[in-house]
Amino acid sequence: MSPSHERRPPVMADVATKAGVSHQTVSRVLNDHPNVRAETRARVLAAIHELGYRRNMVARALVTRHTRTLGVVSFDTTLYGPASTVYGIEQAARSAGYFVSMVSLKTIDTAGVRDALGYLAEQGVDGIVVVAPQRSAAPALADVPTDIPVVAVEGGHSGDVSVVSVDQVHGARLATRHLLDLGHETVWHIGGPPDWLEVEGRIEGWRDVLAAAGRPIPEPLPGDWSPRSGYQAGLRLAAVPGITAVFVANDQMALGALRAFAELGVRVPEQISIVGFDDIPESEFFTPPLTTVRQDFGAVGRWSIELLLRQMEAGAEWSHERHVVPPRFVARASTAPVHT
Amino acid sequence: MSPSHERRPPVMADVATKAGVSHQTVSRVLNDHPNVRAETRARVLAAIHELGYRRNMVARALVTRHTRTLGVVSFDTTLYGPASTVYGIEQAARSAGYFVSMVSLKTIDTAGVRDALGYLAEQGVDGIVVVAPQRSAAPALADVPTDIPVVAVEGGHSGDVSVVSVDQVHGARLATRHLLDLGHETVWHIGGPPDWLEVEGRIEGWRDVLAAAGRPIPEPLPGDWSPRSGYQAGLRLAAVPGITAVFVANDQMALGALRAFAELGVRVPEQISIVGFDDIPESEFFTPPLTTVRQDFGAVGRWSIELLLRQMEAGAEWSHERHVVPPRFVARASTAPVHT
DNA sequence: GGAGGATATGTGAGCGTTAACAACGGGGTA
DNA sequence: TACCCCGTTGTTAACGCTCACATATCCTCC
Numbered sequence: 099m100s101p102s103h104e105r106r107p108p109v110m111a112d113v114a115t116k117a118g119v120s121h122q123t124v125s126r127v128l129n130d131h132p133n134v135r136a137e138t139r140a141r142v143l144a145a146i147h148e149l150g151y152r153r154n155m156v157a158r159a160l161v162t163r164h165t166r167t168l169g170v171v172s173f174d175t176t177l178y179g180p181a182s183t184v185y186g187i188e189q190a191a192r193s194a195g196y197f198v199s200m201v202s203l204k205t206i207d208t209a210g211v212r213d214a215l216g217y218l219a220e221q222g223v224d225g226i227v228v229v230a231p232q233r234s235a236a237p238a239l240a241d242v243p244t245d246i247p248v249v250a251v252e253g254g255h256s257g258d259v260s261v262v263s264v265d266q267v268h269g270a271r272l273a274t275r276h277l278l279d280l281g282h283e284t285v286w287h288i289g290g291p292p293d294w295l296e297v298e299g300r301i302e303g304w305r306d307v308l309a310a311a312g313r314p315i316p317e318p319l320p321g322d323w324s325p326r327s328g329y330q331a332g333l334r335l336a337a338v339p340g341i342t343a344v345f346v347a348n349d350q351m352a353l354g355a356l357r358a359f360a361e362l363g364v365r366v367p368e369q370i371s372i373v374g375f376d377d378i379p380e381s382e383f384f385t386p387p388l389t390t391v392r393q394d395f396g397a398v399g400r401w402s403i404e405l406l407l408r409q410m411e412a413g414a415e416w417s418h419e420r421h422v423v424p425p426r427f428v429a430r431a432s433t434a435p436v437h438t
Numbered sequence: 439m440s441p442s443h444e445r446r447p448p449v450m451a452d453v454a455t456k457a458g459v460s461h462q463t464v465s466r467v468l469n470d471h472p473n474v475r476a477e478t479r480a481r482v483l484a485a486i487h488e489l490g491y492r493r494n495m496v497a498r499a500l501v502t503r504h505t506r507t508l509g510v511v512s513f514d515t516t517l518y519g520p521a522s523t524v525y526g527i528e529q530a531a532r533s534a535g536y537f538v539s540m541v542s543l544k545t546i547d548t549a550g551v552r553d554a555l556g557y558l559a560e561q562g563v564d565g566i567v568v569v570a571p572q573r574s575a576a577p578a579l580a581d582v583p584t585d586i587p588v589v590a591v592e593g594g595h596s597g598d599v600s601v602v603s604v605d606q607v608h609g610a611r612l613a614t615r616h617l618l619d620l621g622h623e624t625v626w627h628i629g630g631p632p633d634w635l636e637v638e639g640r641i642e643g644w645r646d647v648l649a650a651a652g653r654p655i656p657e658p659l660p661g662d663w664s665p666r667s668g669y670q671a672g673l674r675l676a677a678v679p680g681i682t683a684v685f686v687a688n689d690q691m692a693l694g695a696l697r698a699f700a701e702l703g704v705r706v707p708e709q710i711s712i713v714g715f716d717d718i719p720e721s722e723f724f725t726p727p728l729t730t731v732r733q734d735f736g737a738v739g740r741w742s743i744e745l746l747l748r749q750m751e752a753g754a755e756w757s758h759e760r761h762v763v764p765p766r767f768v769a770r771a772s773t774a775p776v777h778t
Numbered sequence: 779g780g781a782g783g784a785t786a787t788g789t790g791a792g793c794g795t796t797a798a799c800a801a802c803g804g805g806g807t808a
Numbered sequence: 809t810a811c812c813c814c815g816t817t818g819t820t821a822a823c824g825c826t827c828a829c830a831t832a833t834c835c836t837c838c
Contacts, residue, residue, distance in 0.1 A: 107585065109823095109824055109825085110824065110825065111824080119787075119788085120787065120788045120789080121788095121824090121825085122787075122788065122789080122826080122827095123786085123787060123788080125825070125826065125827095126786095126787085129826085132785095133784095133785060133786055133787085134786075134787085135785085135786065135787090138786080138787085152556070152559055152560050153560055153824090153825085154500075154560075154562065154823090154824055154825070155560050155561050155562060155825095156496055156499045156500050156505065156561075156562045156823090156824080156825090157500050157793090157823070157824035157825040157826090158824080158825055158826075159496045159793095159825090160494075160496050160497050160500050160793050160794070160795085160823090160824080160825070160826095161792075161793050161824090161825055161826045161827075162793090162825085162826070162827095163793080165496065167539070167561075174525075175515075175521055175524065175525050175528075176518075176521055176522050176525050178516075178518075181515055181516055181521040182516050184515065185514070185515050185516050185542055188515075188540055188541070188542045189542065189544060192541065197539050197541075197557070197561060198539065198540050198541075199507070199537055199538065199539050199540075200528055200538050200539075200540050201528070201532065201537075201538075202525055202528045202529065204529060216492070217537070219492060220492050220493055220494075220495050221495050221496075221507075221537060222494065222495060222496045245447065324719065325719060325720055325722065325723040326722075326723075328723075329723060350719070350720060353720055353723045353724075354723050356723075356725065357723040357724075357725065357727070360725050379664065379665060379690070380665055380690060380693055380720060382665065382666075383665040383666075383668075383669060383693045383694050383696070383697040384693075384697075384725075385696065385697065385700050385724075385725040387697070449793095449794055449795085450794065450795065451794080459817075459818085460817065460818045460819075461794090461795085461818095462796080462797095462817075462818065462819080463816090463817060463818080465795070465796060466816095466817090469796085472815090473814090473815055473816055473817085474815095474816075474817090475815085475816065475817090478816085478817085493794090493795080494793090494794055494795070495795095496793090496794080496795090497793070497794035497795040497796090497823090498794080498795050498796070499795090499823095500793090500794080500795070500796095500823050500824070500825085501794085501795055501796045501797075501822075501823050502795085502796065502797095502823090503823080779838105780837105780838100781836105781837095781838090782835105782836090782837090783834105783835090783836085783837105784833105784834085784835080784836095785832105785833080785834075785835095786831100786832080786833070786834090787830105787831080787832075787833090788829105788830080788831070788832090789828105789829085789830075789831090790827105790828095790829090790830095791826105791827090791828090791829105792825100792826095792827090793824105793825090793826090793827100794823105795822105795823090796821105796822090796823090797820100797821090797822080797823105798819105798820090798821085798822100799818105799819085799820085799821100800817100800818080800819075800820095801816100801817080801818075801819090802815105802816085802817080802818090803814105803815090803816085803817100804813105804814095804815090804816105805812105805813090805814090805815105806811100806812090806813090806814105807810105807811085807812090807813105808809100808810090808811080808812105
């Protein structure tokens with residue numbers, strides 16, 4: 099007699115017995131094979147329902163060699179950018195029938211990314227998206243197991259993987275040009291952490307426009323994305339004589355700068371104009387509402403899945419692709435014509 | 439002759455052959471079994487390294503009946519609260535040796551949560567954390583497959599699953615009492631979406647304190663967590679004669695309200711005091727810096743894993759547990775004694 | 779009316795791992 | 809010397825599913 103107290107969940111064979119068919123027929127029903135008589139299908143479905151049967155995807159994965167799971171490696175998903183991107187990835191993946199296995203890195207370094215990729219590979223994910231926009235993540239992408247497709251978000255220019263990114267240079271140009279058009283003599287810059295690839299792009303675009311217009315190019319102030327670092331930079335900038343315009347590398351730091359100026363009695367935009375970057379949902383309600391450059395993180399996420407799926411279909415004869423999502427300038431109340 | 443162009447990744451048997459041992463010995467090395475001679479272990483390790491062998495976790499999971507993967511069902515991970523909680527979950531899970539498979543729901547309804555739980559169960563996750571703080575998520579938790587442990591974050595009081603939550607009532611009491619202590623006659627409230635369980639708790643705590651002090655209890659204004667809804671509520675509140683204090687159910691809406699007051703020339707905190715909820719990283723840099731109630735989302739995430747792991751260890755003889763994370767009042771510049 | 783092609787179902791093997799048990803060799807003890 | 813035990817290794821059988829193939833059943837057409 100079998101010990102009924104330690105009953106395992108039903109398997110395909112149980113369903114088969116109950117429906118009076120072979121396990122293979124059950125499999126066919128589950129996989130929507132065309133050649134199953136309607137009456138048989140109904141009987142199988144009934145048995146499945148009655149037994150509360152659930153297919154064991156692990157066993158399935160073992161034989162098909164596909165887990166229908168994608169891996170995502172990301173850095174600090176507490177930040178709005180990564181969080182939104184990952185959200186876009188997850189939605190797109192699920193609507194394509196894939197699960198998402200997440201690894202959030204708390205510190206970013208080559209070894210960490212390499213480990214994460216290794217774990218994911220062991221898990222048998224069918225593809226991987228790496229949202230690790232720091233330069234130090236790039237080397238790890240180079241020696242990823244070749245048999246598994248990888249897409250990088252904001253990844254370096256290492257030609258070995260597909261990349262989805264926002265055109266940071268263009269975004270920075272829009273911001274800077276807007277300020278020059280307003281009559282500002284030059285534009286100061288509060289940058290992000292130097293290791294981030296996006297930071298470079300934003301500096302490049304900003305510097306380009308200034309150089310093309312023959313304006314002085316001030317030394318960028320360092321920041322770390324946090325409002326506090328923006329606040330500190332703001333405190334320093336307020337002391338710069340003749341300053342009238344600042345381009346800040348993200349909205350949180352712009353908020354900090356706004357706060358610093360408010361405390362020092364510097365009026366925005368009357369005395370200083372400020373442009374941010376990202377367009378987080380809060381920016382519209384800052385004091386004053388922030389002029390900024392919108393990044394469509396959702397689109398970035400969706401595109402990374404799009405590229406990944408294409409790559410998975412194509413298999414070996416895949417050539418790496420690149421997709422650039424355009425940023426959009428959003429004018430609000432933190433910028434104004436320079437006061438003459 | 440074997441087709442060398444379609445070479446599969448090496449398996450345990452390949453390693454075994456190369457090292458001159460049986461595949462079982464390779465398995466023993468991989469699983470740190472004590473009874474393997476040091477010299478043998480070294481030979482196996484060398485073979486593994488040489489072949490670039492990676493263990494197939496899918497096959498392993500099939501026989502052990504454990505995937506070492508936990509499922510997380512969450513709602514809109516774009517929001518700071520859920521994002522931080524999920525981040526805490528992921529960190530805690532990984533440091534306990536588990537992977538995290540994510541499902542982000544874009545709309546929350548019983549069927550959606552039920553489906554997500556079903557998919558996750560099919561995937562063979564060892565446990566599930568549900569971060570779906572809406573009332574409509576609760577029914578789905580009732581009929582979750584009994585053989586898989588579940589922890590709910592901010593879940594209802596349905597005694598069937600373990601729950602981790604922040605003491606919303608207490609948080610709201612702290613906020614309201616602070617305002618009364620400042621001399622305000624009463625406190626208005628901008629609430630969150632009515633379906634959210636937390637919203638109830640905050641209203642309850644706020645109402646309690648007002649009632650205990652014998653103060654009038656104004657009708658709460660509805661919001662949806664977004665800055666915009668806070669802005670709209672702020673516009674309406676500014677028109678209320680004699681209003682001097684508002685308790686807002688989250689920081690984003692408080693930002694919106696701040697914006698509305700600024701536009702209408704109502705000075706904060708001189709004319710109106712505002713308290714928020716959450717303490718997002720930006721709050722400290724609002725204009726003025728926001729007095730608020732901090733929720734430690736990271737702790738919520740860590741505790742949910744803690745409870746889940748305990749439950750997984752205990753197995754059948756597990757009685758559902760409850761953990762409450764205390765909120766903390768954070769005084770800043772958006773509140774002041776009432777102007778007499 | 780029988781060949782032949784579709785349609786419907788069953789059978790056996792194998793995916794890569796771990797669990798259970800068997801086998802082998804060397805000490806220590808009686 | 810014979811015994812047993814323990815540390816070390818090998819052998820075999822699952823785990824629950826899909827794939828490839830074999831078989832049975834039905835209809836159609838000449």
